[in-house]
Amino acid sequence: MVEPSRTSAQAPVEDPGPNDPTNNFVTCIHQVRVEEIFCHVTVTWAKTMISHTLYITVENPTGGSATTSTATGAGNEEEENHYTCKIDLKTWQFWGKKGLKTFRVAEKRFDVFWDLRAAKFSSRPEPDSSYYVAMVSSGEMVLLLGDQRDEAVKRTKSRICLEGTMLVHKKEIVYAKKCFCTKMALGRNGEHSIMIEASLTGPCDPEMWIVVDGRESIRVPNLHWRFRGNDTIIIDEIPVQILWDVHGWLYNNGSNDGVGIFAFRRVPEDEGNGSSEEEAAALVEFCHFVYACRI
Known part of the structure; x- marks a missing residue:
């Protein structure tokens, strides 16, 4: 990504x-x-x-x-x-x-x-x-x-x-063992709590969850096959596209120190949904990058 x-x-x-x-x-x-x-x-x-x-x-x-x-x-x-x-x-x-x-x-x-x-x-x-x-x-x-x-x-x-x-743009680095927490201004109602949780060890296949305001929004099983991908969720009636690349979590070769990269981007709203041009422009511009570093 x-x-x-x-x-x-x-x-x-x-x-x-x-x-x-x-x-x-x-x-x-x-x-x-x-x-x-x-x-x-x-x-x-x-x-x-x-x-x-x-x-x-x-x-x-x-x-x-x-x-x-x-x-x-x-x-x-x-x-x-x-x-x-x-x-x-x-x-x-x-x-x-x-x-x-x-x-x-x-x-x-x-x-x-x-x-x-x-x-x-x-x-x-x-x-x-x-x-x-x-x-x-x-x-x-x-x-x-x-x-x-x-x-x-x-x-x-x-x-x-x-x-x-x-x-219009935010980028940060977050350190954690398995749960990466941050806050994002993704919708219309201020900041939302975001938690990215991963289970990479144990008898089961590695998987990942993305939780928004305490509610699971995305679950990604079989991370060995889906370590790169994207999905779209709705926050405050606004479509938000989430892109991830966690290859570094699974196949750390010593050069990337187990870094996962996430992007949260507002998706342009459909025409005729009642939003003003000014409001739509403000909502479309924002993109939030997270470097999730495992420690």
């Missing part, structure tokens, strides 16, 4: 590879509207044995070269058509987990505010709760991450303008 290609503006840093067990990452690509121009913002939470970093990359809305200005509290990287803001989360300084970074892309000013002082983390590199990361341009908050909405508005003194903002 081949992952869709991305432009350099959408790939600010090289994602930690799923073959390296010290790496853990989540990458999200958001479409945002800055004034009347749409652009992509890529957010990557990356964690290794020695580092924990947040990368935020803004694509040049006009396609020209980017100009930048420096600020304290975060590193920065500048390339031809995008700007990457690097925030170190593994700092010993309590006040270092709250900051502001200002830069320009195609003469448009962007301010990134963050407060991770009270953030609660689990085994995943991205926080679970009690934080915010907000991006402001032209006095409008065009991107908001986290659950501290009121705190973000108060600090940025900006007007929330998330019209046109949507998540």
Whole structure:
């Protein structure tokens, strides 16, 4: 299974590879509207044995070269058509987990505010709760991450303008022995809990289950013959295509470390189903990749 290609503006840093067990990452690509121009913002939470970093990359809305200005509290990287803001989360300084970074892309000013002082983390590199990361341009908050909405508005003194903002791509790595759990915004009603469970040893043939919100949605027996495949399920009345490649689970030759690859993609809805064009476009775009690494 081949992952869709991305432009350099959408790939600010090289994602930690799923073959390296010290790496853990989540990458999200958001479409945002800055004034009347749409652009992509890529957010990557990356964690290794020695580092924990947040990368935020803004694509040049006009396609020209980017100009930048420096600020304290975060590193920065500048390339031809995008700007990457690097925030170190593994700092010993309590006040270092709250900051502001200002830069320009195609003469448009962007301010990134963050407060991770009270953030609660689990085994995943991205926080679970009690934080915010907000991006402001032209006095409008065009991107908001986290659950501290009121705190973000108060600090940025900006007007929330998330019209046109949507998540179009997500990629993550999940480690487990047999049950891989994550959450996905696949339907109309927010995030759904996804569990991928596999039984690869024992007297029976290897098999796999995909469970959505506690209900079994797909069962794949005889994985020796069906280690690659796809199926479609319905979530919130939206068709979702699931593709899998678990060859690495069954025939690990030392080069892939037992990695299974899954893609969850919204299927375009049939015409005449009553959905508006804007709603249908927002639902079609999203695709979620999961690297399931057995440990």
